[in-house]
Amino acid sequence: MLTENFLKGRRGSSLSLEEHAVLESVISEVRTLSPRSMIVRAGEPIYHSTLLIDGFMCRYVDDREGLRQLVAVQVAGDFVDLHAYPLKVLDHDVATLTAATVAIIPHGKLDQINATMPELTRKLWFSTLLDAAVHRAWLFRLGRLDAVGRVAHFLSETNVRLQLAGLSDGTRFALGFTQTDISEICGITNVHTNRVLRQLREEQLCVFRSSIVEIQDVEGLARRGQFDPGYLYLSHDPFKDTAAHQKQNRFA
Amino acid sequence: MLTENFLKGRRGSSLSLEEHAVLESVISEVRTLSPRSMIVRAGEPIYHSTLLIDGFMCRYVDDREGLRQLVAVQVAGDFVDLHAYPLKVLDHDVATLTAATVAIIPHGKLDQINATMPELTRKLWFSTLLDAAVHRAWLFRLGRLDAVGRVAHFLSETNVRLQLAGLSDGTRFALGFTQTDISEICGITNVHTNRVLRQLREEQLCVFRSSIVEIQDVEGLARRGQFDPGYLYLSHDPFKDTAAHQKQNRFA
DNA sequence: TGCCAATACTAACCTGCGTTATGATGAATT
DNA sequence: AATTCATCATAACGCAGGTTAGTATTGGCA
Numbered sequence: 140m141l142t143e144n145f146l147k148g149r150r151g152s153s154l155s156l157e158e159h160a161v162l163e164s165v166i167s168e169v170r171t172l173s174p175r176s177m178i179v180r181a182g183e184p185i186y187h188s189t190l191l192i193d194g195f196m197c198r199y200v201d202d203r204e205g206l207r208q209l210v211a212v213q214v215a216g217d218f219v220d221l222h223a224y225p226l227k228v229l230d231h232d233v234a235t236l237t238a239a240t241v242a243i244i245p246h247g248k249l250d251q252i253n254a255t256m257p258e259l260t261r262k263l264w265f266s267t268l269l270d271a272a273v274h275r276a277w278l279f280r281l282g283r284l285d286a287v288g289r290v291a292h293f294l295s296e297t298n299v300r301l302q303l304a305g306l307s308d309g310t311r312f313a314l315g316f317t318q319t320d321i322s323e324i325c326g327i328t329n330v331h332t333n334r335v336l337r338q339l340r341e342e343q344l345c346v347f348r349s350s351i352v353e354i355q356d357v358e359g360l361a362r363r364g365q366f367d368p369g370y371l372y373l374s375h376d377p378f379k380d381t382a383a384h385q386k387q388n389r390f391a
Numbered sequence: 392m393l394t395e396n397f398l399k400g401r402r403g404s405s406l407s408l409e410e411h412a413v414l415e416s417v418i419s420e421v422r423t424l425s426p427r428s429m430i431v432r433a434g435e436p437i438y439h440s441t442l443l444i445d446g447f448m449c450r451y452v453d454d455r456e457g458l459r460q461l462v463a464v465q466v467a468g469d470f471v472d473l474h475a476y477p478l479k480v481l482d483h484d485v486a487t488l489t490a491a492t493v494a495i496i497p498h499g500k501l502d503q504i505n506a507t508m509p510e511l512t513r514k515l516w517f518s519t520l521l522d523a524a525v526h527r528a529w530l531f532r533l534g535r536l537d538a539v540g541r542v543a544h545f546l547s548e549t550n551v552r553l554q555l556a557g558l559s560d561g562t563r564f565a566l567g568f569t570q571t572d573i574s575e576i577c578g579i580t581n582v583h584t585n586r587v588l589r590q591l592r593e594e595q596l597c598v599f600r601s602s603i604v605e606i607q608d609v610e611g612l613a614r615r616g617q618f619d620p621g622y623l624y625l626s627h628d629p630f631k632d633t634a635a636h637q638k639q640n641r642f643a
Numbered sequence: 644t645g646c647c648a649a650t651a652c653t654a655a656c657c658t659g660c661g662t663t664a665t666g667a668t669g670a671a672t673t
Numbered sequence: 674a675a676t677t678c679a680t681c682a683t684a685a686c687g688c689a690g691g692t693t694a695g696t697a698t699t700g701g702c703a
Binding site: 151152181182198200202203206208210211222225226227228230231253254257260261262264265267268270271272274275276277278279281282283284323325326365369370372 | 403404433434450452454455458460462463474477478479480482483505506509512513514516517519520522523524526527528529530531533534535536575577578617621622624
Binding site: 569570571581582585586588589 | 649650651652653
């Protein structure tokens, strides 16, 4: 089933069998994409959205000199650009990182769902807000963490998200990224990413080598990156309450 | 009219008179909030959302030591926590920065809109995706810009957003923030924010003093912060095509 | 009018990360 | 087997911004 991973394991919003069937029925086409190919360009109107079945995709903004900031990484089960349905035009580019398989859903079909299935519409809406919640976690990462923390946070997040899609066993997963990709996610240079990865290796937290991530100390890595999976809205918290959150409060 | 600024000036999604009337009709209460007060706490279920009528609010995530990263600033006309309607629980805190006036809309009423008014629902959805687009611009800001650029970008964005609400004349607006607020937005220390503001002053780009922002060189400030308002989905681009965007493309 | 707390401002010092450069490794192509 | 190109790795050096430690303003309130 092509839509099987969509919203899987997300608190209170997984799809009913009927909703899955409806989504399957509005898929107009399944495509295979080659690695490093651009799919959507910022500013161009689009009339369909893309459900990622397999592989990795990303969304990004380039600066004036062409230096890139990734604003999202999408994994199997993600509705990559569903937000293009209400927005009509995107504010960023979308591309594949690895080879990928995607299902195409025309916006006209989403109009039908919107007009006739309020509950499914609310779940689609929910899924775009999940992406926004991830954006916020990334803002925290870039704003408050040092380079080691940023990479630790990203790898911890990706581990959990891949677990949902059955692509990580909880400590080990394939991630076909270059060190430069990690740099563009974490807002650091590729030279420094290399230093950071060495440090994570030396601290026995995590090894990332030849496209395999192996986390030796899941909890230690999460601690180093101040990773708290609350923003992923999981049905089952993988950390339970290990990372007891003490927070000061400046406001009354 | 309480909802008059909601989605005002946003490309293709401003509300019809009838839709405005419906939104007005579902407001259960108007409240006045004191400055620096917390409104929603992360993780607690909420049953209504908040439309900001006047003042400034923010959304933020604190780190382990209580250091804060703002993930959004909301101005008059913003539906501060509409995303809580599909999400049910938030992944971050919400608070006022200044004194504020807000309109409360119960989620039960939004259920009715969702069930019976697909077009208005799509616009509400759109407005939450606008927030996500702003998140992405903030990611770009934190990931790719230096401190001066970050502050320049933030002030340029805020200028445009306040113009939409009629609270900036295009160069001058009231912003009741402390330098520490700016720091927590831009991911820098308050000491450095002070240095940055001095530099912006010395470079004749912008003066921020006693809660008034005066932009002396709107285009220069935008350039310094690589600010391109595309992500705000405006009906009328305030910069037209002054900032001609040359971008390299790494991908085919 | 004077007091107090919050905010603004500045300087001196230090460090994490950027920059530049150069080489090693490995995978694809001939 | 040789060539090429992308990726990984490491070292040397510099600087933007953090840290610490103060002083100066400001504004609210008694």
